[in-house]
Amino acid sequence: MEQSEVAMNLTSAKFQVADNWEAVFDDMYRRGFTDGLPVIPPTEAAVRSMLQAAKMDGSELIGVLAPEGGPATAEKVAINAVMAGCRPEYFPVVIAAIRAVADPKFNLLGIQTTTNPVGPVLIINGPIRKAIDVNSGRGCLGPGWRSNATIGRALRLCLLNIGGCPPGDADKAIHGMPGKFSFCFGEAEEESPWDPLHVEYGFARHQSAVTVLAGQGTQNLYAAFHDPEAIITMLADGMAVYGNNGYLRAQGNPLVIFTPGHARLFANAGWDKKRIKAELFERTKIPRAKIPRALQLSKPVYLDYDDSQSCLLCPDADSIVIVVAGGPEPYHITYVPNFGTTEISTVLIKEE
Amino acid sequence: MESGTSIIEYLDPVSPNRDKKLYVPAVGDLNGKTIGFLTNGWSSYNLMGEHIEKVLKAQFNIQEMRIYPIPTSCAPAEGLLDKVADECDAVIVGMAN
Numbered sequence: 001m002e003q004s005e006v007a008m009n010l011t012s013a014k015f016q017v018a019d020n021w022e023a024v025f026d027d028m029y030r031r032g033f034t035d036g037l038p039v040i041p042p043t044e045a046a047v048r049s050m051l052q053a054a055k056m057d058g059s060e061l062i063g064v065l066a067p068e069g070g071p072a073t074a075e076k077v078a079i080n081a082v083m084a085g086c087r088p089e090y091f092p093v094v095i096a097a098i099r100a101v102a103d104p105k106f107n108l109l110g111i112q113t114t115t116n117p118v119g120p121v122l123i124i125n126g127p128i129r130k131a132i133d134v135n136s137g138r139g140c141l142g143p144g145w146r147s148n149a150t151i152g153r154a155l156r157l158c159l160l161n162i163g164g165c166p167p168g169d170a171d172k173a174i175h176g177m178p179g180k181f182s183f184c185f186g187e188a189e190e191e192s193p194w195d196p197l198h199v200e201y202g203f204a205r206h207q208s209a210v211t212v213l214a215g216q217g218t219q220n221l222y223a224a225f226h227d228p229e230a231i232i233t234m235l236a237d238g239m240a241v242y243g244n245n246g247y248l249r250a251q252g253n254p255l256v257i258f259t260p261g262h263a264r265l266f267a268n269a270g271w272d273k274k275r276i277k278a279e280l281f282e283r284t285k286i287p288r289a290k291i292p293r294a295l296q297l298s299k300p301v302y303l304d305y306d307d308s309q310s311c312l313l314c315p316d317a318d319s320i321v322i323v324v325a326g327g328p329e330p331y332h333i334t335y336v337p338n339f340g341t342t343e344i345s346t347v348l349i350k351e352e
Numbered sequence: 353m354e355s356g357t358s359i360i361e362y363l364d365p366v367s368p369n370r371d372k373k374l375y376v377p378a379v380g381d382l383n384g385k386t387i388g389f390l391t392n393g394w395s396s397y398n399l400m401g402e403h404i405e406k407v408l409k410a411q412f413n414i415q416e417m418r419i420y421p422i423p424t425s426c427a428p429a430e431g432l433l434d435k436v437a438d439e440c441d442a443v444i445v446g447m448a449n
Contacts, residue, residue, distance in 0.1 A: 010363065012363040012364045012365075013363070013364040014361050014362065014363060014364070015361070015362055015363075016359045016360070016361050017360060017362070018357050018359060019358040019359055019360040024360060024362065033365050033366065041360055041362040042362050042363045042365060043360065043361065043362055043363070044361070044363065047363055065367075066427070068367060068369055069369060070366075070367030070369050071367060071368070071369065072367075075363075076365065076366075076367060079363045079364070080365050083365060107426055109427045110425035110426050110427075157365065161365040161366045161367065162365075162366070162367045164367060164369070248424075295395065296395060297394055297395055298393065298394050298395065298424060299393050299395060299424075340424075341423065341424065341425045341426050
């Protein structure tokens with residue numbers, strides 16, 4: 001598509017402000033457009049560049065975002081991606097992320113408006129990780145990489161401005177969490193002994209995809225054992241916490257992020273992802289008797305179970321998500337607890 | 353803005369839906385009306401809902417309050433809101449958490 005065609009399709013209202021960083025940020029913050037951090041002003045030229053990178057017309061509808069039912073057109077998504085600090089070549093990933101969260105099975109309405117701190121976690125797979133320098137290694141969940149930081153942030157700004165969910169207003173999260181600024185990383189596929197996540201979900205290795213799941217934050221587990229059995233025991237103990245929303249409905253997707261070192265340790269001992277998931281599913285069952293029977297504000301599915309029945313973290317072993325990322329040492333495992341009523345969603349990234 | 357000040361123009365990131373509110377006529381007198389109550393399954397709703405029903409019956413003479421459950425943390429099932437609109441004169445959304 002020619003750039004002039006893209007330009008013709010920009011229909012958003014325009015705001016004028018003094019041309020200096022402080023004035024732009026003050027104005028956008030005052031209007032409620034930001035996450036509290038400075039943003040890049042979404043000028044027409046910058047938004048056109050973003051659209052051009054994905055060869056998209058601004059009017060194309062990518063999805064509808066809850067709770068407001070806001071139409072996420074390519075133009076609106078591009079505006080928010082510019083604000084977040086994305087480079088144009090990141091834009092196809094942002095588009096795929098929007099498609100993923102707009103899938104009804106993801107239950108964006110619940111995730112956006114719940115009192116739980118949950119937010120979308122983005123996992124990027126495939127060749128695009130290298131092309132746009134997504135960090136899947138040491139520190140991949142932390143600061144320092146523009147693609148990780150700004151792709152996740154772009155999604156968050158879309159959820160705020162297109163979904164219409166300001167924190168403290170429609171977003172009822174009691175505490176929120178830092179991952180609601182940005183929560184995005186790549187899988188260290190080259191260091192993994194197993195199929196990458198997107199291949200597990202039916203895509204080819206040469207394809208790129210983004211997976212989104214609903215996560216409540218991170219729990220670190222220092223699992224410096226050499227024996228897979230000991231590691232699984234510690235990991236399952238760390239996951240079997242009935243205060244986690246997952247147990248309320250036995251739904252959602254718990255995420256386990258193994259380092260390449262841990263993954264190799266398991267693989268060398270003959271453990272594949274299927275076996276690990278099965279072990280974790282069994283070992284995270286909690287007897288009903290362990291959970292107080294006192295009146296709760298909500299009605300968990302296990303409410304009327306008898307003492308011998310098991311409360312489940314998620315519906316089945318396959319719902320547990322295992323990804324390899326981070327520094328190489330087999331020391332720390334990151335566990336991202338699941339939110340109840342949601343299903344993981346993976347979308348192909350269309351690269352031009 | 354002061355004359356001579358250099359300006360920058362930026363695009364609105366917000367959905368155009370933001371200012372589109374759907375208004376329906378007020379129900380007015382509740383006498384003899386059927387009131388719907390959407391509940392998302394919180395135990396605390398039981399207390400509030402029962403109390404509200406008593407008040408609506410005693411003070412406003414409603415005919416009936418109908419309860420419609422919706423799954424916790426989810427949107428109503430497909431078609432539920434249309435059903436409620438057909439069956440009720442007014443609706444209260446009971447998010448008791």
